Amino acid sequence: MTEFLEGGDMPVEKWRVVFHVSDGQLWPRALKNITNFLREVGDAAAQVEVVANAAAVTGYFMDGEELGQMVQLAERGVVFKACRNALKEHALENSALPPFVQVVPAGVAELVQKQAAGYAYIKP
Amino acid sequence: MTEFLEGGDMPVEKWRVVFHVSDGQLWPRALKNITNFLREVGDAAAQVEVVANAAAVTGYFMDGEELGQMVQLAERGVVFKACRNALKEHALENSALPPFVQVVPAGVAELVQKQAAGYAYIKP
Amino acid sequence: MTEFLEGGDMPVEKWRVVFHVSDGQLWPRALKNITNFLREVGDAAAQVEVVANAAAVTGYFMDGEELGQMVQLAERGVVFKACRNALKEHALENSALPPFVQVVPAGVAELVQKQAAGYAYIKP
Numbered sequence: 001m002t003e004f005l006e007g008g009d010m011p012v013e014k015w016r017v018v019f020h021v022s023d024g025q026l027w028p029r030a031l032k033n034i035t036n037f038l039r040e041v042g043d044a045a046a047q048v049e050v051v052a053n054a055a056a057v058t059g060y061f062m063d064g065e066e067l068g069q070m071v072q073l074a075e076r077g078v079v080f081k082a083c084r085n086a087l088k089e090h091a092l093e094n095s096a097l098p099p100f101v102q103v104v105p106a107g108v109a110e111l112v113q114k115q116a117a118g119y120a121y122i123k124p
Numbered sequence: 125m126t127e128f129l130e131g132g133d134m135p136v137e138k139w140r141v142v143f144h145v146s147d148g149q150l151w152p153r154a155l156k157n158i159t160n161f162l163r164e165v166g167d168a169a170a171q172v173e174v175v176a177n178a179a180a181v182t183g184y185f186m187d188g189e190e191l192g193q194m195v196q197l198a199e200r201g202v203v204f205k206a207c208r209n210a211l212k213e214h215a216l217e218n219s220a221l222p223p224f225v226q227v228v229p230a231g232v233a234e235l236v237q238k239q240a241a242g243y244a245y246i247k248p
Numbered sequence: 249m250t251e252f253l254e255g256g257d258m259p260v261e262k263w264r265v266v267f268h269v270s271d272g273q274l275w276p277r278a279l280k281n282i283t284n285f286l287r288e289v290g291d292a293a294a295q296v297e298v299v300a301n302a303a304a305v306t307g308y309f310m311d312g313e314e315l316g317q318m319v320q321l322a323e324r325g326v327v328f329k330a331c332r333n334a335l336k337e338h339a340l341e342n343s344a345l346p347p348f349v350q351v352v353p354a355g356v357a358e359l360v361q362k363q364a365a366g367y368a369y370i371k372p
Binding site (some may be wrong): 037041 | 363
Binding site for chain 2 (some may be wrong): 016020022053054067083085105106107108109111112114115121
């Protein structure tokens with residue numbers, strides 16, 4: 001579940017976690033969860049990915065406080081992904097996504113693969 | 125987290141995942157998640173189980189589009205299970221369940237055991 | 249995912265699971281899940297932890313049936329934890345928590361660490 005980074009005399013544990021966001025109204029809670037997690041373990045020791053599917057993909061298209069928080073978290077290394085099926089279903093264009101968001105073919109497959117690779121799973 | 129199937133010249137990775145459905149109104153999302161997952165990884169490479177507990181067990185007793193989708197997914201190898209405690213609580217008879225649904229003593233125990241066996245966990 | 253206890257002639261499998269409660273109204277379901285789980289696998293074979301974050305931390309401050317159930321479960325070995333960030337956000341004093349509840353700096357970090365240690369994850 002962990003990997004080790006060369007960080008000097010002591011190895012630094014890297015905590016890997018994938019956050020699954022499927023309800024648009026839970027973005028504020030999810031972003032707060034991630035911010036608190038990074039404060040606790042430290043950015044260098046965290047490998048955080050966010051997978052949005054279902055209606056939560058609309059969150060990537062809204063201006064406002066949440067998008068600003070996402071940009072800041074992306075700059076700190078958090079990876080944001082969007083489910084292509086959910087984008088299609090909500091008639092959202094991949095090309096209109098913010099540049100920090102990566103599209104995956106199926107959000108659920110991404111969640112399974114990340115867990116298989118040792119990531120913890122959190123549903124905010 | 126994965127096992128390998130003899131599939132010809134190359135081993136085929138098998139992705140194992142258990143879906144936890146506890147809210148009846150989330151069945152459509154859960155079934156769409158599973159369909160998208162199977163389309164992405166391929167039926168032969170997937171080992172999918174669905175555990176319904178709490179009010180979600182009522183979904184097995186409703187006619188309509190969702191039940192038809194469940195039948196089709198069951199034919200493609202998806203395993204559907206129902207929590208016996210939840211069935212009792214909702215005064216539902218095991219014998220009235222569709223034939224493709226298996227009853228487990230406690231849905232949560234099933235979810236823990238599947239994760240212990242290497243299944244990823246998804247809450248739609 | 250499991251450890252073995254010295255229990256006599258045969259090792260007893262220990263099932264480890266962390267329950268994540270973030271919605272206050274889902275406490276009754278969470279406590280029922282845990283009770284059913286313990287009945288199924290047996291108290292001696294279970295290592296159960298509950299992590300409450302977001303609005304669910306308020307549940308530790310309410311009198312009533314749920315608190316009574318928590319006390320009983322704690323006496324049976326279930327570990328209850330509360331997220332310090334969530335307590336602050338809801339202006340709740342750590343010192344007013346019931347004695348069986350432990351405060352952790354970040355609920356999400358606790359959930360990640362428990363999964364990294366082999367606990368299954370359940371979102372009731």
